[in-house]
Amino acid sequence: MTSPNPALTGQVSDYLKRRARWTPLEIAFWIFAFATIWLFPSKYLILKDTAILALFALSLDLILGYAGIISLGQAAFFGFAGYFAGLVAKYGFITEPVLALMAAGLVAAALGFVTSFLVLRGSDLTRLMVTLGVSLMLGEVANRYSNITGGADGLQGVDIEPVFGRFRFDLYGHNGYVYCLIVLFICFVVARRVVYSPFGLSLRAVKGNPLRSSAIGIPVKWRLVAIYTFAAGIAGIAGALLTQTTAFCSLDVFSLDRSADLLLVLIIGGTGYLYGGLIGAVIYKFLQDWIANLTPQYWQFWIGLVLVVIVLIGRDRMQAWIATALGALENIGPRTIARPAKLAAPDGK
Amino acid sequence: MVWGPLCVSCYDGLSRGGVDEIMLTILFDGVAYGMLLFVLACGLSVTLGLMNFINLAHGAFAMAGGYCTVILVNRYGVPFALGLPLAFLVTALIGGLFERTLYVHVYARPHLDQVLFTIGLVFMSVAAVDYTMGSSQQFVQIPDALTGQINVLGIGMGKYRLLIIAICGLLTIALQLMLTKTRFGSRLRAAVDDQRVARGLGINVGAVFGLTFAFGSGLAGLGGALGAEILGLDPTFPLKYMIYFLIVVTVGGTSSITGPFFASILLGIGDVAGKYYVPKLGAFVIYAIMIVVLIWRPQGLFARATAK
Numbered sequence: 001m002t003s004p005n006p007a008l009t010g011q012v013s014d015y016l017k018r019r020a021r022w023t024p025l026e027i028a029f030w031i032f033a034f035a036t037i038w039l040f041p042s043k044y045l046i047l048k049d050t051a052i053l054a055l056f057a058l059s060l061d062l063i064l065g066y067a068g069i070i071s072l073g074q075a076a077f078f079g080f081a082g083y084f085a086g087l088v089a090k091y092g093f094i095t096e097p098v099l100a101l102m103a104a105g106l107v108a109a110a111l112g113f114v115t116s117f118l119v120l121r122g123s124d125l126t127r128l129m130v131t132l133g134v135s136l137m138l139g140e141v142a143n144r145y146s147n148i149t150g151g152a153d154g155l156q157g158v159d160i161e162p163v164f165g166r167f168r169f170d171l172y173g174h175n176g177y178v179y180c181l182i183v184l185f186i187c188f189v190v191a192r193r194v195v196y197s198p199f200g201l202s203l204r205a206v207k208g209n210p211l212r213s214s215a216i217g218i219p220v221k222w223r224l225v226a227i228y229t230f231a232a233g234i235a236g237i238a239g240a241l242l243t244q245t246t247a248f249c250s251l252d253v254f255s256l257d258r259s260a261d262l263l264l265v266l267i268i269g270g271t272g273y274l275y276g277g278l279i280g281a282v283i284y285k286f287l288q289d290w291i292a293n294l295t296p297q298y299w300q301f302w303i304g305l306v307l308v309v310i311v312l313i314g315r316d317r318m319q320a321w322i323a324t325a326l327g328a329l330e331n332i333g334p335r336t337i338a339r340p341a342k343l344a345a346p347d348g349k
Numbered sequence: 350m351v352w353g354p355l356c357v358s359c360y361d362g363l364s365r366g367g368v369d370e371i372m373l374t375i376l377f378d379g380v381a382y383g384m385l386l387f388v389l390a391c392g393l394s395v396t397l398g399l400m401n402f403i404n405l406a407h408g409a410f411a412m413a414g415g416y417c418t419v420i421l422v423n424r425y426g427v428p429f430a431l432g433l434p435l436a437f438l439v440t441a442l443i444g445g446l447f448e449r450t451l452y453v454h455v456y457a458r459p460h461l462d463q464v465l466f467t468i469g470l471v472f473m474s475v476a477a478v479d480y481t482m483g484s485s486q487q488f489v490q491i492p493d494a495l496t497g498q499i500n501v502l503g504i505g506m507g508k509y510r511l512l513i514i515a516i517c518g519l520l521t522i523a524l525q526l527m528l529t530k531t532r533f534g535s536r537l538r539a540a541v542d543d544q545r546v547a548r549g550l551g552i553n554v555g556a557v558f559g560l561t562f563a564f565g566s567g568l569a570g571l572g573g574a575l576g577a578e579i580l581g582l583d584p585t586f587p588l589k590y591m592i593y594f595l596i597v598v599t600v601g602g603t604s605s606i607t608g609p610f611f612a613s614i615l616l617g618i619g620d621v622a623g624k625y626y627v628p629k630l631g632a633f634v635i636y637a638i639m640i641v642v643l644i645w646r647p648q649g650l651f652a653r654a655t656a657k
Contacts, residue, residue: 125403267465301477
């Protein structure tokens with residue numbers, strides 16, 4: 001093997017850097033997101049739920065949109081870390097919420113690492129079954145040890161200390177929302193860093209064609225294990241956030257509905273560009289809120305209808321519409337990314 | 350109150366004492382339950398094997414059959430013996446209609462789309478049934494002749510369960526004969542083994558699939574009608590039993606009907622025994638076994654090596 005051409009290496013890293021630069025649209029998105037703290041003070045509760053759902057959807061996007069793993073069991077990590085956060089707060093092991101949050105993320109990531117080996121083999125259906133099976137099993141375990149988890153009544157008596165000893169979760173949800181939003185932003189930045197790195201690019205290659213990517217030297221198995229573990233950690237943080245901000249955790253964190261809704265969120269927003277989960281969560285939450293106001297009992301019907309219609313129209317077609325709309329917006333800004341000529345035609349020497 | 354698959358006759362066995370009797374009763378109930386699962390799920394295994402289509406909404410057809418029988422028998426006084434074939438027919442018609450109008454657009458799509466589409470259908474069916482029939486548990490009025498127990502070799506056997514075993518056993522034999530002896534069966538097997546070659550030989554795979562889908566839905570409907578008494582029938586039925594159908598299919602493999610049949614019997618006995626001996630763990634045992642089997646043999650326990 002010849003030593004890498006320094007000019008080409010420079011071009012590649014230059015390309016990667018430019019690719020990872022924040023666009024004006026992204027910056028505007030986050031400015032608006034933080035502006036909601038002052039813009040909608042009466043909507044903190046739904047905004048908080050939206051932020052948690054967005055973080056949860058981000059975790060699924062990492063494995064579905066970037067690694068191509070279909071999962072119906074992301075709720076396993078969500079619920080596991082949710083119970084963990086509730087239990088450590090209840091029994092006073094870790095009283096500081098931020099530390100507990102990190103610990104919950106680590107615990108969920110550890111569970112993700114262990115179960116990641118289960119999803120490496122088999123077809124899409126096998127993966128669906130195994131991921132679903134893991135979350136159902138955890139649900140059964142939580143139900144079995146109801147003396148610890150509270151069983152069907154949920155985990156009660158959770159007392160969450162103020163964040164950093166200063167910011168107590170108030171009744172109006174202001175501090176809770178700000179806390180969730182900041183955590184969401186930090187996790188997003190980390191996830192963005194990961195997917196724009198060469199590691200992220202190799203994941204896309206694996207998604208495109210596992211056989212060819214292993215032929216060019218990508219360790220497919222370990223890449224999948226790594227991203228699955230990372231995504232599990234993010235899902236865990238989302239679950240812990242829910243427990244901390246509501247001071248409650250119930251068995252439905254493991255339910256199939258939760259994982260299925262998550263898929264819907266991601267499909268509404270689109271997969272594989274990180275913002276899909278965020279935008280999808282906003283649309284989904286407000287759609288759900290609106291429908292639930294119209295028909296409190298039967299909102300699931302309309303959610304199902306949305307799913308069916310989306311599939312019948314075609315996700316790629318919808319994504320093309322969104323891409324056109326976004327492209328029109330991007331063109332207002334002066335920036336376009338061109339691939340270096342040499343990268344586009346590597347054998348043109 | 351949740352009416353699980355484990356039903357009253359286990360406790361009858363208990364009251365009579367005797368370890369062997371309890372075990373035999375569990376075996377008997379497990380076989381009845383497993384046969385029921387097979388009739389419910391075999392349509393799914395064929396559609397999955399044939400089109401590689403993940404249909405999570407299969408349970409919705411079973412529920413349709415169950416509610417159809419409830420309406421016919423309880424409300425209009427149709428005899429139970431007539432209600433069962435009607436449940437089959439109505440569900441098969443609904444299945445065929447859905448296949449031609451909706452499913453046909455989704456076959457070529459990625460698995461993710463199929464999962465979303467069919468989960469959407471499940472959500473809609475759950476809410477729609479809740480809206481029209483209410484969320485409470487429904488019971489089919491079973492003729493008096495079928496209630497109670499009879500003693501066979503010293504074990505009390507529920508008459509209704511015996512009927513289930515008889516009907517499902519006959520159906521299994523009929524299905525097996527249909528698959529192996531008839532022209533349609535050989536077309537179907539050819540299409541499952543290699544769709545492209547089958548098409549090349551002039552087999553109309555689309556029509557074979559449509560018919561099979563309708564027939565499989567009909568069987569699910571019949572299973573739902575028969576099983577309303579044992580499995581419990583309420584609007585969440587498709588969600589509650591989805592995982593069971595999928596276990597039958599994934600563990601049994603999709604290349605034959607004997608695979609899903611043995612998988613169903615195993616699942617039935619395992620579930621009844623698990624819920625009897627370790628009731629607190631619930632379905633944990635089943636999920637654990639499923640995961641182990643899938644890790645060990647991702648293509649299913651009874652799968653032949655296929656060309657795919």
